[in-house]
Amino acid sequence: MTETLALRLELAQLLGFDNYAELSLATKMADSTGDVVSFLEQLATQSRSQALQEWRQLQDFAREEFGVDTVNAWDVSYFSEKLRQSRYQVSQEDIRPYLPVDRVLPGLFEVVNRLYGITVDEVADFDSYHQDARLYEVKQDGETIARFYQDLYARAQKQGGAWMDDCRVRRVDGDTLQLPVAYLCCNFTPPVGDSPALLTHNELTTLFHEFGHGLHHMLTQQTVAAVSGINGVAWDAVELPSQFLENWCWEPEALAFISGHHETGEPLPADLLDRMLAAKNFQSGIMMARQVELSLFDFLLHRDWSGGSSETVQEMLDTLRSRVGIVPVPHFNRFQNSFSHIFAGGYAAGYYSYKWAEVLSADAYSRFEDEGVFNSATGGDFLREVLAVGGSRDAMEAFVAFRGREPDIEPLLRHCGIAA
Numbered sequence: 001m002t003e004t005l006a007l008r009l010e011l012a013q014l015l016g017f018d019n020y021a022e023l024s025l026a027t028k029m030a031d032s033t034g035d036v037v038s039f040l041e042q043l044a045t046q047s048r049s050q051a052l053q054e055w056r057q058l059q060d061f062a063r064e065e066f067g068v069d070t071v072n073a074w075d076v077s078y079f080s081e082k083l084r085q086s087r088y089q090v091s092q093e094d095i096r097p098y099l100p101v102d103r104v105l106p107g108l109f110e111v112v113n114r115l116y117g118i119t120v121d122e123v124a125d126f127d128s129y130h131q132d133a134r135l136y137e138v139k140q141d142g143e144t145i146a147r148f149y150q151d152l153y154a155r156a157q158k159q160g161g162a163w164m165d166d167c168r169v170r171r172v173d174g175d176t177l178q179l180p181v182a183y184l185c186c187n188f189t190p191p192v193g194d195s196p197a198l199l200t201h202n203e204l205t206t207l208f209h210e211f212g213h214g215l216h217h218m219l220t221q222q223t224v225a226a227v228s229g230i231n232g233v234a235w236d237a238v239e240l241p242s243q244f245l246e247n248w249c250w251e252p253e254a255l256a257f258i259s260g261h262h263e264t265g266e267p268l269p270a271d272l273l274d275r276m277l278a279a280k281n282f283q284s285g286i287m288m289a290r291q292v293e294l295s296l297f298d299f300l301l302h303r304d305w306s307g308g309s310s311e312t313v314q315e316m317l318d319t320l321r322s323r324v325g326i327v328p329v330p331h332f333n334r335f336q337n338s339f340s341h342i343f344a345g346g347y348a349a350g351y352y353s354y355k356w357a358e359v360l361s362a363d364a365y366s367r368f369e370d371e372g373v374f375n376s377a378t379g380g381d382f383l384r385e386v387l388a389v390g391g392s393r394d395a396m397e398a399f400v401a402f403r404g405r406e407p408d409i410e411p412l413l414r415h416c417g418i419a420a
Helices: 002-014 020-025 033-066 073-088 092-098 101-116 201-218 240-250 252-258 270-279 284-304 313-324 353-371 376-387 395-403 410-415
Strands: 118-123 134-140 143-153 163-168 171-173 176-178 181-188
Touching: 002 020, 002 284, 020 033, 020 284, 033 073, 033 284, 033 313, 033 353, 073 270, 092 201, 092 270, 101 118, 101 201, 101 252, 101 376, 143 201, 163 201, 181 201, 201 240, 240 252, 240 353, 240 376, 284 313, 284 353, 353 376, 353 395, 353 410, 376 395
Parallel strands: 143 181
Antiparallel strands: 118 134, 134 143, 163 181, 171 176
């Protein structure tokens, strides 16, 4: 780790930056290192009281129900799930029968039709690399404007996880306009026999998330490859369209046509929906505090620490945890040595981007909450000011053009059930 940090510091200094965090921000939406730290500290302050209360509730539950006086770090997931089930009586498996893929996909396409006036049609005959792959055309006013491959199910030798990637970008090639083509890949459980593929709600949000990235790529109006679709978009803003689309997975008005029991067609029952919505923000304070802890560690490490520092990386992390941490960490823990996001995942001095983009998406969605979740005029504004511009416009300018002001953290706190 020390050698890696030293090389990054040397690179930053060669390019005229005081530290690697400043170099990193040269390609991001945030203006300065101070803005990032202030943003994270504000989230930490706002969420700490609730996070501490949630931690006390978990300890009380473990003691009263299981006779456990000390909840160790390795016990948290187990007792948290037990508490969640006890409090809300809902699990992902309860929801799965109501989310068959053949109901979810038309529902997803209906959502984007209502928002952006586009339609999605499957192409029956095409040269396919696997029988699970599907090809779709995206149309606007009857004209094909993009295509995407869809590959939803897990199989041997397939890369794990879920992702969207570009096959072709929208650009002018000579006298020809090349249409954008995307890949949409997931690893859901495939259908078995006569039983259809059924999604959990977590998988539903994953599908919407990746399709949000796909829309960013496919609905661009740019003709220069370097700024077309997701290309050239600031790292801390590129998750805005994907996180933004997830919001409709929680809207009763949308779930009415996204969901339907795979045997009866019955939509998600009201009592199950109510419990699912109630459980949405379970331990959101603890989760917020944890993400802020990781983000601050990454950023302060790349801004303030150097090989010549009298403070070790461990001491720096311990000091930070004493301020913003919630769940006690055992003394032998060396998490920093395996923080792969910032040493092998491209997120060096950029892990904060997750929370930054969540603020953007929550604030953008709050306009739909005010004007109607399927308001086509509002959807048209988001399409025109955010999705269509790609990397041709400064991300803050694009957001302000849509929202009418700079981002506010209040909608994110409200969506997480944290009082501002």
